Amino acid sequence: MTRGISRRSALSGGIAAGVAVAVAKPAAADVEIGYAFRHVTVVDVISGRLRPDMTVVVIGDRIVAVGRSQDIRVPPGVLIHDLPGKFLLPGLCDLHVHTGADVIDLPLHVANGVTTIRDMSTEPRHFEMRRRVEAGTLLGPRWVLGSRIIDGIPSLWDPNFANIVKVSGDADARAAVRQAKSEGAEFIKVYTRVSPVSLNAIADESRKLGLPFLGHCPDSVPIETAVDLGQRSFEHLFWTFYGTSRKEAELVERLRDLDFRDGDYNSWFTAMHPIEWEAAHTHSPVKARTLFAKFAARGARQVPTLALHNVLDHASAYRPENDPLRKYLPKSALDLNDFVLREFYLKGRTPQTDAEWAALWELRLGLVGEMHRAGVQILAGTDVGTGEIYPGFALHEELQHLVTAGLSPLAALQSATIEPAKFLGTERDSGSIAPGKLADLVLLDADPLADIANTRKLHSVSLRGKYYDPAARQKLLDDVEKAAATMPADAVTVSLCPCHAGAH
Template sequence: MASRNPLRAYEHATIIDVTDVTGRPLRPDQTVLVDGDTITAIGPSAQLPVPAEATVTDLSGKYVIPGLADMHVHSESGTDDERHFPAIYVANGITTVREMWGKPLLHEWRRKVETGASLGPRSVIASPLVDGSPALWADISADSPVITATTTAEARRAVGEAIDSGADFVKVYSRLEREPYFAVLDEAAKRDIPVAGHRSDNVPLAEQIEAGQRSFEHVHGLWPATAADTGRFEAAMASIAPGQGIQYASWFKQVNDIEWEATENYSAAAASSLFERMVAADVAYCPTLIMHTAVDLPDGIVFDDPRLSYLPPDTAQMWEFVGEQVFRGGGRDAIETARRITLFGRRLAAVAALDEAGVRLLAGTDAVTPGLFPGFSLHDELELLVRAGLTPLRALRAATIEPARFLGRAEKTGSTEEGKLADFVVLDANPLDDIGNTREINAVVLGGRYLGAEERDALLATASAIAAAHG
């Protein structure tokens, strides 16, 4: 067990209040007292008494934001070492992750973090994927399990298996048929476990929203429900039949063709109606825009990025295969390439419309998609949210307080307030001036443990060594 963290005082900080509704989120010259793993007091530095036994850290000129949450990750580097991905997350200021493909190893990692045997973010873990037949990952090598549910009995059993595995929620996938999909939702409601994941190709999105699915991932399932002739495009989704070759590549190609035509027939009225349903049902959306840059714009993947040193040596080779065979489906002509560039711009516009409508947005990356890096890519996602039209504060909320509220943890995490867990990030520059400043990390505080530049460098060095040894 880790020893209790000492009493600490962080003086003269500018706190960014992500819960602010007054239009004045900056709280300058504040002192934050942390006892053990909890923030015990916050107040003006000139007024808040600091106990003599406290270790004092001067944060003059620094900005404090809550610990960040990446709400769509896949910690599957192949090293099976709990010091690898968790260390990279923490070094990047990420104190919460939502693991979107459950497997026993992730539960083992979580147990070690919770007992203090290992350092890592707080994690929320999905069930194995629950998909139809053939499952999209059936012919691609993956080290995580897939549950195939083609009947209502199998669907209900899948929920029980998820609970027995210790999963925090059931992850549904794209090829679930109508009856199994609704059976999953019904059984999950009876057994009080949330459902999140992809939309089903076989059920209109509006019905899924009102059936109780708590969050939807990625933008590529949105468009049929926002077209003028919604019924026609939802029917086209239901008619998708992955063909020869790699199932995922075939599915992607068919979805993308439907996306293009649906966006050409976009209806603001249909979109507004859909988004109102999301708000009424308290459904969250995790757009993973950084993932869509890889899928829509694979020519932008950089194969000599220095951050590859934190991943196994064969990573670039894997990226090339997935980019060519899955994303491009073996090749794209000039017309499709141009369409995908346009589609990405439309994804940005859709996220802005979701935000304007009041839909809860969750920042997530889908790392380890080719071109993405665990931890680092969340900062890219925040920049894309701002590029889409969110203010920097709204983007920060999507990675802090909104995930906490979605997970039912807002009483303990998601903002820097008295009584909450001491999970926060100290920045050298103001992210409200430039969201890219979330990368300017001076220190990370995780559960009251202070990790300055030296400690963060050590975490990244360990991750790099583990990755190199895996090769």
């Protein structure tokens, strides 16, 4: 590393790169005002081009200059990191997480280059945690927080499950939306058993309050209807199968009438399976085309959470005790994960249903590929916080699954960078590497466009004006491992995923 000593200012460097740079005055050479990555290959996630031998200057928490290394003069006070052979990506985004312990989940995201997360079962403590992150007293990614989960009655969840709001009918549903708004929610999360009347009310009240609503598609609502109502994103793939089945009307009726006990997730999960199986085997390409055209036209996004489906579909074969990532979670979280796997995913399975679940995995990959080709925007989300899905690491798995499903490596990268930025309305600040944007950045040892698996070859990370070089990044991981080992066994460390896990 060297310190920039050129007399030319960052401003002139910026102009040389064809951009304006807002650096008022170079600092004294002994005051560090930022850092620069020199001789890196910038991955342009918008065009798909690689831009070799570039220099990216960061001052404060913003990128101030991006240009060819020969054209950029790094101003005094900016620490230079010469990184030939490294590939620079915008920070990654995981749009479907359930956050557990502050000193576990949050640094694991950051160490894995995940610099933005969207929490899908927000609790009051998350707002407090986010305040600490923004104040700089807790390390964590940028964090989009929504409502508590809004479900119908009966719900998949135990009535005492604190994080769920259950609504029945118009007035109830509207009140839940207003309450969420007053609590600071940035979106409304709808869930599996919301009734058609309640969903209409949620859609209308959310629109009045200027909040997007998104989440699961309620079982009793055709997915096309939810798109028409303005639902912004659809999590997981169950309902996409129903909506592309030539028997959709009949299947949605059967789903609506499912006989399951209030608060008994596994009974719903078990009863739903044959319906999903039938839907996936009565797939109508014509119906799919119509639905996907509507998704694309309305800008509704699909967040397939393949990382989650991979666990669900292969749960019987999964051996969590062999997972090398276990060292990063405290015992209480591991116990809960194992409980969830056993009681929610595996209970009641037979060799036949095991085989069916495994076959569904292949069909899910096909469905995601079909949606992508039809112009539906796919977004990366993992369902971190559910059984056996590890913060940060899972996003890289998701990218790999998306490529297996038929996305190009570029499209997969877009699903975790520029597309989430567009979706969240943060494109001015994030999603790509350009002057003026936040310096949320990831450096890789190898080209992710050549092989998406290369996103796992993480070298270092930049977030909130701080550069985590390889040693600092490793320390984040080591500190998590230590915290996990010493956390009390009864610590509440995982936000029970109300999507697919459960209270006990």
